[in-house]
Amino acid sequence: MKQTAKGKHPGLHNCPLFSKISLAMLLLATTLMVPALAQAQRVVTGKVLDASGAPVKGASVQIKGTAVGTATDNNGSFFIAAEKGAILTVSNIGYSDTEYQLGDETELTIRLNSLVRDMSEVVIVGYGSQRKRDVTGAVVSVSEQALREVPVPNLQQALLGRAAGLEIQTVGNQPGSGAQIRIRGVRSISGSNEPLFVLDGIPYDGNLNDINPDDVASIEVLKDASATAIYGSRGANGVVLITTKKGRSGDTRISYNGYYGIGNPAYKYPVFNAEEYQAMRNLSPWTNGYMPEELNGIALGRNTDWQDLMYGTAMRTDHNMSVSGGSAGNTFSLGGGYYNETTVMPGEDFKRFTLRGTIDTRVGKRIKIGLTTQNTLSIAEGSQFVSGAAMFRTLALSPLMPAYNDDGSIYLTPNGNIDDNNADGRYSPLLLKDGPKTWNDRVRRLRTFNALYGEYEFMKGLRYRVNLGLTYSQTHSGQFRGSDKPENPSFFRPALGNIARVDNGESWSYTVENLLFYDKEVGDHKFGFTGMYSIQEAQNFSNFVQKDSITEDFVEFYNLALSTPVNSGNTGLGGAESKSSLISYMARLNYSFRDKYLLTLTYRRDGSSRLAPGNQWFDYPAVSAGWIISDEDFMKKFDWISTLKLRAGWGRTSNQAIDPYQSKGLVNNSNGLPTGGDIGAAGAVIRYNYGPTIVTGYNVVTLPNPNLSWEFTGTTNIGLDFGFLKNRITGSFEYYNSKTDKILYNVNLPVTSGVAGAFATNVGEMENKGFELSVSSVNYTSASGFTWSTDLNLFTNRNKLLRLSNNVSQDIGSQLFVGHPMSAIYDYRNAGVWQLHEAAEAAAVGAVPG
Numbered sequence: 001m002k003q004t005a006k007g008k009h010p011g012l013h014n015c016p017l018f019s020k021i022s023l024a025m026l027l028l029a030t031t032l033m034v035p036a037l038a039q040a041q042r043v044v045t046g047k048v049l050d051a052s053g054a055p056v057k058g059a060s061v062q063i064k065g066t067a068v069g070t071a072t073d074n075n076g077s078f079f080i081a082a083e084k085g086a087i088l089t090v091s092n093i094g095y096s097d098t099e100y101q102l103g104d105e106t107e108l109t110i111r112l113n114s115l116v117r118d119m120s121e122v123v124i125v126g127y128g129s130q131r132k133r134d135v136t137g138a139v140v141s142v143s144e145q146a147l148r149e150v151p152v153p154n155l156q157q158a159l160l161g162r163a164a165g166l167e168i169q170t171v172g173n174q175p176g177s178g179a180q181i182r183i184r185g186v187r188s189i190s191g192s193n194e195p196l197f198v199l200d201g202i203p204y205d206g207n208l209n210d211i212n213p214d215d216v217a218s219i220e221v222l223k224d225a226s227a228t229a230i231y232g233s234r235g236a237n238g239v240v241l242i243t244t245k246k247g248r249s250g251d252t253r254i255s256y257n258g259y260y261g262i263g264n265p266a267y268k269y270p271v272f273n274a275e276e277y278q279a280m281r282n283l284s285p286w287t288n289g290y291m292p293e294e295l296n297g298i299a300l301g302r303n304t305d306w307q308d309l310m311y312g313t314a315m316r317t318d319h320n321m322s323v324s325g326g327s328a329g330n331t332f333s334l335g336g337g338y339y340n341e342t343t344v345m346p347g348e349d350f351k352r353f354t355l356r357g358t359i360d361t362r363v364g365k366r367i368k369i370g371l372t373t374q375n376t377l378s379i380a381e382g383s384q385f386v387s388g389a390a391m392f393r394t395l396a397l398s399p400l401m402p403a404y405n406d407d408g409s410i411y412l413t414p415n416g417n418i419d420d421n422n423a424d425g426r427y428s429p430l431l432l433k434d435g436p437k438t439w440n441d442r443v444r445r446l447r448t449f450n451a452l453y454g455e456y457e458f459m460k461g462l463r464y465r466v467n468l469g470l471t472y473s474q475t476h477s478g479q480f481r482g483s484d485k486p487e488n489p490s491f492f493r494p495a496l497g498n499i500a501r502v503d504n505g506e507s508w509s510y511t512v513e514n515l516l517f518y519d520k521e522v523g524d525h526k527f528g529f530t531g532m533y534s535i536q537e538a539q540n541f542s543n544f545v546q547k548d549s550i551t552e553d554f555v556e557f558y559n560l561a562l563s564t565p566v567n568s569g570n571t572g573l574g575g576a577e578s579k580s581s582l583i584s585y586m587a588r589l590n591y592s593f594r595d596k597y598l599l600t601l602t603y604r605r606d607g608s609s610r611l612a613p614g615n616q617w618f619d620y621p622a623v624s625a626g627w628i629i630s631d632e633d634f635m636k637k638f639d640w641i642s643t644l645k646l647r648a649g650w651g652r653t654s655n656q657a658i659d660p661y662q663s664k665g666l667v668n669n670s671n672g673l674p675t676g677g678d679i680g681a682a683g684a685v686i687r688y689n690y691g692p693t694i695v696t697g698y699n700v701v702t703l704p705n706p707n708l709s710w711e712f713t714g715t716t717n718i719g720l721d722f723g724f725l726k727n728r729i730t731g732s733f734e735y736y737n738s739k740t741d742k743i744l745y746n747v748n749l750p751v752t753s754g755v756a757g758a759f760a761t762n763v764g765e766m767e768n769k770g771f772e773l774s775v776s777s778v779n780y781t782s783a784s785g786f787t788w789s790t791d792l793n794l795f796t797n798r799n800k801l802l803r804l805s806n807n808v809s810q811d812i813g814s815q816l817f818v819g820h821p822m823s824a825i826y827d828y829r830n831a832g833v834w835q836l837h838e839a840a841e842a843a844a845v846g847a848v849p850g
Helices: 016-040 225-234 274-283 292-300 306-310 391-396 430-434 836-844
Strands: 042-049 060-063 069-071 077-082 087-091 098-101 107-111 122-125 128-131 139-143 166-170 179-183 196-199 202-204 216-222 239-244 250-263 314-327 330-342 349-363 367-381 439-459 462-481 499-522 525-548 572-593 597-608 617-628 641-655 666-668 687-690 693-696 699-702 711-724 729-747 759-781 787-795 798-803
Touching: 060 077, 069 077, 069 250, 098 107, 122 139, 122 216, 122 239, 196 225, 202 439, 202 462, 225 239, 225 572, 225 597, 225 617, 225 641, 225 711, 274 292, 306 391, 306 430, 641 729
Parallel strands: 042 107, 196 239
Antiparallel strands: 042 077, 060 069, 060 087, 087 098, 122 128, 139 216, 166 179, 196 202, 216 239, 250 314, 314 330, 330 349, 349 367, 367 439, 439 462, 462 499, 499 525, 525 572, 572 597, 597 617, 617 641, 641 711, 666 699, 687 693, 711 729, 729 759, 759 787, 759 798
16 A cells, blocks of 8 residues: 555645646735735835934934834935834934834934933933933933043043033043042042942943043933932942943944044243242352352353253044944944053053954844943053153253253253252153163053843833843053163162062952843833842952062063062062952832822842941932923923923932951061161061970051941932923032941051051041032034034032041041031141231240241
8 A cells, every 4th residue: 555645635746737736826826915015015215314404324223123124324314114004213322212103105204302402311320221301310411422522531531521510630640540530529538439330230440541432322420329329338429320332233334433632731830940040049048059060051051941851742542443233133343442642751651452342132022132342451651650750850950951961962960969969869851751761660451341131021011131240350560670870871770770570460350130120001100110139249369579689671570580689678579369249139119100200219238248247238228209390281381491300319328448358457477677687587577486486476457346337328419400492401400418427437546555557447427518500502503413502510519527436526637627628728827927017026926027
């Protein structure tokens, strides 16, 4: 019996006539379907413009609910295949998202509103995002467009003047130098006053110079406790959220951004010229007269301007290239950057190389995963001992002395007296500029920052997300100062041999965050819930070695075994290691009624290994509310008021400013005696003898404090957001009052205690309060894209120390005074100079006129 396949008719299966009929029916069905498909799908062309009518290039245009999308070209044009009734979602950085439902049209124009002027703007907040109109805390957003208005070397300078209440002061004039950032004043005496930085959702404790400003898409500054309480024990000094650029759907795009600039001193220090210097010397009590070359300079009329000779031309250049694109729910971006900066003084420069990449993809309809990696290599030359070393000498040299010999070589000792020519500062600073290089001052820092996320949507409104952050950094610092030789004078080691030092440090950390989001809308009620459990662990390790008398100068710091130390005081070995962890639970509820009455409740609980057991867990509650007054019916008659929102909030945060193991105390085995001399090596270490046995002893240098705690700050904030004349004028007004208690302070113990180190404890209270006003206006826009806008920030901060321990009213040695700000300066009151007609009054106190 012939076997046949199951489910197939044995007769028709092999029938040629059946095959022909089937093929004909398939062709007929395909022919009939083509008009239907053509009717359902057609090509739509359009243009995306901004509020002024200028084209928006690179905007993403996507069919909502699908992975089908494209991007606009340089003219803002796009085309996409879509059916009638489809919803197009149009988005671009710097603009609010816009949705457009297709009708019968095949050509359309879509306008995007700038985020800066739009209450529907989406801003990043802690562990998520919100519409600007729904935000009840004090949050300031700085867009990518604002960050790119002025070329800057780092994020600190990019934020200058961008937010009321944000103070930024550059620290030092070195290339690649950092900045001091304060949000609404200072709150700590011994602890840190720096805000918490969060990069792509992961806490970032690295150097801001390692972040390329060209990679940043937006920055949000969280200022009050109702906004920062979600970060608990790290939010007291404010939070800065940094979001980097992502890939966008559409054609693959290559972009380049760069600049080159030069700089010269805007002014010189006002020092005496030759004539003024000579007059000063003639009046001075200096009795050793002039150097021979100075007398020759007087005869020749010499007037050496040392600043002109030392200053050069500074340079700054930045180059960035990126590639981005994607389709079908998958986007990517890859970018690299190079930055180089030099100063007007010789021997200093800073280089930074960056490489970053992002991948975001969808797996089915419910799963999203993504990866961001940022890698930085920075090299700073001259930042350890070269920077600033020549400035004083340049200003103090005699203008009567020559800079160069007759043969063009550097005149080595141009000081105006023989004593200085025998001191450490004997040599001309021109050796740094034109002489042989006898030093090496380099700091190399390598950092990699990686953030991986996965997200699963259980159902509409309910999703789970896991964030994984991995950071590793390595720093190598090398210092070498060569021997002073007649044929090769050493500016940094006059009359001395060489010396070298190497410092190595590394740190790593990981962060795991488990987040649950639930959004629900019931009639006029909207609910948004965020829950989190996270763990963070960090470890730091460092060591150093220093030696003098390296065998040959060319060895520098690369092999310190090739040395014969002749000065044991210049020989050192050391290191340190620390490890800490933080476990956190967080919940936040956002509620709105009729989209105009807003409420936010936040709770966080942190447990830290830095504190002693029994004192490691603390709670951080916060509540804030908002009322969008402009949406009320009674406001309709005020058509010139576009936006009016009242906000109020209170929250509690703290400052995690205690180093690991600080509550445990410290011992060491040093007796404080000199290491050299007759007692030899025994002078450095505590030793005891028990008969013939000698053992090493230890003494207490820092007392333990198991009750050591964080500093806690409670803040009340009241804010008013406004917009006038169709939001052509927008801004906000804030009033805040924050009080910090249990301030960290290192108390110096009396010598009779037998403990030399300070005792870390919690003392006193401090207050910060003030007002902030931010106003932005769009003054003029044209169809060609020209826009004239202005921004104004005004703020005040009043800091006051309210209390110290044991009701002490002042600590003069530490410059702490109850009732006065932390910046108060204690000094003698200058009563003036006794004049000639006040001789009698002066004599009464044992003084004379003058």
